[in-house]
Amino acid sequence: MSIVSASTMATTDQELAERHRYGDPEAFEELYDRFGTMVYNLALRMTGKPEDAADLCQDIFLKIYRHLGTFHGRSSLRTWVYRVAMNCCHSRFRRQRSWRSRLLVDAVEILERVPDERRSPEDNALAQGTAELVTEALSRIPGVYRQAVVLCDIEGLSYEEIGEVLGIRLGTVRSRIARGRDRLRALLEESS
């Protein structure tokens, strides 16, 4: 992204927050249109269940709604949204100690997805099977590793962005990603 477009984006982010602060209802709609899919998928990877993801997504957006007025553009709005989302995930993780065990039972439900028409039926089945295994493995690694791996390998954030989102140092980011990946490797090799 060029410097010009990055600064334009930052202005737009702040404008959006300003509009929300002054009570423009369309600002929140615009925010949902921009980040709805991203937040939902993040919630889906973190919870492993579509219904839990929808529930978590709702919590995240309500929190965003309440606090968007406090966004002052020190980071990008995208990073800020990720941070709010991860805080919500963390709070939920603390509240529901047993969610990991429930995930193991219900991970198969993630398969209820619309097949991608660009792929052949065989490829779709293969992708679905892979997704099931990966989702289940993700649900079995500790939450702090899952957060780091999801942000890095699925959301494509840099180490620096992950550090900013999770409020941790670069060394910790590197370590959590590495351990998360290694745990996933062991689990996937075990299952295959």
Added chain:
Amino acid sequence: MSHPSVERLSTYLDERLVEAERRRLESHLEECSECHQRLQGMRRVMQRLETLDQQAPPPHLGLLLRRLAAQQATRPTLVDKLEKGARRITVQATVAPVFAVVLALALIIYLLSWGIHRQEHGNIPVILEMEPMSAAEEAPVAEETAAKSEVGARVGAVSAPASENAPEKRDRQPERRRAGRTFLRHGETWIEEGLDLEGAVDQLSFDDPVVQSWVQIYPELGELQSLGGTIRLRVEGRVVEIVFSPVP
């Protein structure tokens, strides 16, 4: 070269190793099939994660959120409430001095009763924080365990009497019970029955039966166990802390 750490392999996959380190690792990988295999496994994990499909959020979610947002918008904000409250106080201005006097009296009574309570109970042994760590305390522990090389996780801290002034009271209470567990006096500290403090001060692995018994009591320790590492007990004054050291 010894086997590279998981962290180094992962950083290599993200192409964030400096040139010299990268070359050293690559030459090791050419000779070591074990590390090569591990690296390939991690690479496959990354590929699988990258290929996970993006899902569209359920259509009802957007509608629901818009409705909830509209509800939030019609609710009075904190500023509205404060303004309303301020108006009420202005109207009933005579109530304010009376309220202030009542508040001051309540504060004085509370402070006096607290002083009396301290005088009466200051020397009685108390056990603090014997319940599993609360949710509010849990996050910093999870953060710190991964961030630091050694962390004092106050999973179960036991406090002993604050002063030496009541030896006869302590002698009468050689043990205390809480939640079906027995705590014995050990100097200035209460230690759970069956816990050998001398041995436990040293570094212990999670396989140790003493540690396993603590894992059963405190589920948080189980979480730490999954991170890999050792624990030991640290006695500092009147408090015993379970100290977790993750694998470096």
